[in-house]
Amino acid sequence: VGANDSAISIQITQTIQQIELLDSQLEKIEAEMTDIMKFNDSVIMTIPGIGYINGGMILGEIGDIHRFSNPNKLLAFAGLDPSVYQSGNFQAKTTRMSKRGSRVLRYALVNAAWNVVRNNATFKAYYDAKRAEGRSHYNALGHCSGKLVRVIWKMLTGEVEFNLE
Structure with missing residues (x-):
């Protein structure tokens, strides 16, 4: 914000994409753990x-x-x-x-x-x-x-x- 540098813009965009990827992977792992625990009872x-x-x-x-x-x-x-x-x-x-x-x-x-x-x-x-x-x-x-x-x-x-x- 306030900077007109394309390199910084690319870095910020890629960092946001990495965070979103990690969040989706974490959600999948937690859903799998929940399914396993429900199955094991x-x-x-x-x-x-x-x-x-x-x-x-x-x-x-x-x-x-x-x-x-x-x-x-x-x-x-x-x-x-x-x-x-x-x-x-x-x-x-x-x-x-x-x-x-x-x-x-x-x-x-x-x-x-x-x-x-x-x-x-x-x-x-x-x-x-x-x-x-x-x-x-x-x-x-x-x-x-x-x-x-x-x-x-x-x-x-x-x-x-x-x-x-």
Whole structure:
């Protein structure tokens, strides 16, 4: 705008076309993921707040749930487990999440946890309790993600639907 240069005009036009192409490809991928999740009809879709895309990301990253003999192993695979800080007699009072595992799974679980906190009273109460302890939003969300991992592990191993009421 305001420039009379044809080179800049061509660059802007091509950039707009690239953005439109990427948007259409993204829409096709999301539609395909939705179709796959509807076809699979997983119990994970009974969790309020988890949609087809987020559920597909979680299931795709987990793969076969029977690879994890307990929920703590799935928690570590996601990188949501606390890291250990100790040396000799010293043991840290506070720890951070390890972030050793799958970045995509961790992103999907934290995103899903926030949606579940907004859509389920049990998770909302757990989140509020962690906030009342003085924890930050993301720290409390990390704890909710850990709780969600344990719920997902139980649901997928036992083929039971979500029910916390």
